[in-house]
Amino acid sequence: MKERSENITSKVPALIALALILFFWWALCASGAVPSYMLPSPVDVVRAFIDDFPNLMYHARTSLQEAAYGLLIGIGLAFVIATVMDRFRLLDQALTPILVITQTIPTIAIAPLLVLWMGFGMAPKITLVVITTFFPIAVGLLEGYRSADPDEISLMRAMGAGRPQIFRYVKFPSALPHFFSGLRISASYAVVGAVIAEWLGGFEGLGVYMTRVKKAYAFDRMFAVIILIVIVSLLLMRMVDLIRMVSMPWERAGRNADRKHS
Amino acid sequence: MEALRTQQITRSFSGRVIIEDISIHLRDHELVSLLGVSGAGKTTLFNVISGILPPDSGQVLLHGEDVTGSPGKISYMLQKDLLLEHMKVIDNVSLPLRLKGISKKDARAKAKPLLEAFGLEGTQDSYPSALSGGMRQRAALLRTYLGSQGVALLDEPFSALDTITKGQIHSWYLDIMEKIDLSTLFITHDIDEAILLSDRIYIMTGKPGRIRDELVIDRPRSDRKEFNLTEEFLSYKKEVLKVMGNR
Numbered sequence: 001m002k003e004r005s006e007n008i009t010s011k012v013p014a015l016i017a018l019a020l021i022l023f024f025w026w027a028l029c030a031s032g033a034v035p036s037y038m039l040p041s042p043v044d045v046v047r048a049f050i051d052d053f054p055n056l057m058y059h060a061r062t063s064l065q066e067a068a069y070g071l072l073i074g075i076g077l078a079f080v081i082a083t084v085m086d087r088f089r090l091l092d093q094a095l096t097p098i099l100v101i102t103q104t105i106p107t108i109a110i111a112p113l114l115v116l117w118m119g120f121g122m123a124p125k126i127t128l129v130v131i132t133t134f135f136p137i138a139v140g141l142l143e144g145y146r147s148a149d150p151d152e153i154s155l156m157r158a159m160g161a162g163r164p165q166i167f168r169y170v171k172f173p174s175a176l177p178h179f180f181s182g183l184r185i186s187a188s189y190a191v192v193g194a195v196i197a198e199w200l201g202g203f204e205g206l207g208v209y210m211t212r213v214k215k216a217y218a219f220d221r222m223f224a225v226i227i228l229i230v231i232v233s234l235l236l237m238r239m240v241d242l243i244r245m246v247s248m249p250w251e252r253a254g255r256n257a258d259r260k261h262s
Numbered sequence: 263m264e265a266l267r268t269q270q271i272t273r274s275f276s277g278r279v280i281i282e283d284i285s286i287h288l289r290d291h292e293l294v295s296l297l298g299v300s301g302a303g304k305t306t307l308f309n310v311i312s313g314i315l316p317p318d319s320g321q322v323l324l325h326g327e328d329v330t331g332s333p334g335k336i337s338y339m340l341q342k343d344l345l346l347e348h349m350k351v352i353d354n355v356s357l358p359l360r361l362k363g364i365s366k367k368d369a370r371a372k373a374k375p376l377l378e379a380f381g382l383e384g385t386q387d388s389y390p391s392a393l394s395g396g397m398r399q400r401a402a403l404l405r406t407y408l409g410s411q412g413v414a415l416l417d418e419p420f421s422a423l424d425t426i427t428k429g430q431i432h433s434w435y436l437d438i439m440e441k442i443d444l445s446t447l448f449i450t451h452d453i454d455e456a457i458l459l460s461d462r463i464y465i466m467t468g469k470p471g472r473i474r475d476e477l478v479i480d481r482p483r484s485d486r487k488e489f490n491l492t493e494e495f496l497s498y499k500k501e502v503l504k505v506m507g508n509r
Binding site: 149151152154155156157158159160161165169170173176248249250253254256257258 | 312313314333334335336337338340342344346347348349357358361362388389391392409
């Protein structure tokens with residue numbers, strides 16, 4: 001009960017800040033300082049969101065599919081590469097600079113190339129999502145593997161554990177909190193990555209829809225898409241938090257114990 | 263019967279000899295302490311005995327069998343309890359059995375009846391974070407016991423505990439050792455702890471680490487209550503201090 005009320009209290013400042021921003025946005029539009037074709041008022045955006053809801057959902061389905069496939073492949077790839085890099089020092093030295101370089105390439109610059117190479121279907125979108133989501137997860141896992149307590153590893157060795165058992169009982173569980181932190185970031189990147197790839201060509205998806213409404217100067221609808229992307233990204237991040245809570249019950253037990261001792 | 267013997271163990275790092283010519287032994291059900299100042303090479307010796315570090319020369323015999331450089335034969339408990347936070351207490355204590363290929367169900371079934379004797383009843387489904395410092399050490403000792411073939415190495419297992427908890431766990435330790443089949447070699451730099459808990463004490467001095475002397479505590483373990491308040495205890499302490507001071 002106490003935990004719940006603390007949780008609600010901690011969110012009050014953020015809600016007040018958000019309400020203030022919305023109020024100033026509305027006041028700016030209502031005063032006529034900015035013409036409505038440049039910045040639609042929040043009321044117009046909400047109206048566009050409701051009116052256009054079926055259309056938004058249709059395009060969101062495609063974007064979410066691309067984001068989900070890309071994220072799943074990104075997780076798999078990150079797991080394999082991070083695990084291999086942790087196991088073989090030479091590979092770690094060889095791959096780390098390449099990994100860093102891949103992150104310095106602007107997404108917006110590589111997207112047209114992917115479309116050129118792979119066409120207007122799902123493939124370039126999924127590939128871009130993989131590129132954007134892979135790095136935070138791989139880095140998180142690598143850091144996690146390295147954060148494993150060396151004394152725990154020594155003890156496991158003294159108990160006769162082999163490398164796979166040390167990985168299973170010590171290294172992988174140590175990497176889980178870092179993995180989920182990376183996954184949280186990647187989940188929000190996934191939808192944005194899919195939308196950016198869709199800007200440059202395709203038949204459906206929120207990015208495709210955005211370019212269409214932009215050409216029609218329907219900025220209220222464009223804002224409605226942006227709001228939808230924000231909502232979806234927040235929901236995905238929340239989903240990651242829930243999966244973390246379910247798959248790491250000891251974390252919650254630890255927090256409860258700390259609260260009890262303090 | 264002899265449970266453990268080391269024969270002329272020597273180990274060096276980067277050309278520097280850390281421990282030299284160490285020969286010690288441990289009989290069945292015996293509690294023996296290895297007492298020495300920090301840096302005397304006690305932990306290096308334990309790493310060699312447990313098999314995670316091969317010696318430059320010498321042998322480790324467990325019940326007469328040569329186990330030099332073979333990890334997993336002799337149980338080892340470190341200063342930190344090193345319970346795995348992501349596993350429930352029952353799975354932590356039964357981990358050595360799992361590592362030997364025993365199924366989770368059978369490992370749990372073997373560990374469960376021992377929880378009460380180790381003062382851990384009712385905690386089997388808790389995570390280690392819910393345990394007190396003393397309970398964590400007892401869980402670590404149970405894990406060590408379950409993984410042992412009758413011999414365990416304890417590296418300053420109680421040094422991180424506060425004085426009151428330490429006092430309680432000392433009494434409990436003497437009591438539990440009467441009930442279970444375990445011979446222990448115990449590292450400490452606490453002279454009082456060594457005298458209170460041991461049948462014999464090896465005094466180790468460095469550098470390089472060598473066995474300087476051996477002291478037999480001639481008082482039954484079942485009669486150690488308030489032993490540390492007696493004249494006899496003080497005379498043992500004086501003897502230890504004399505040996506350590508004359509190195």
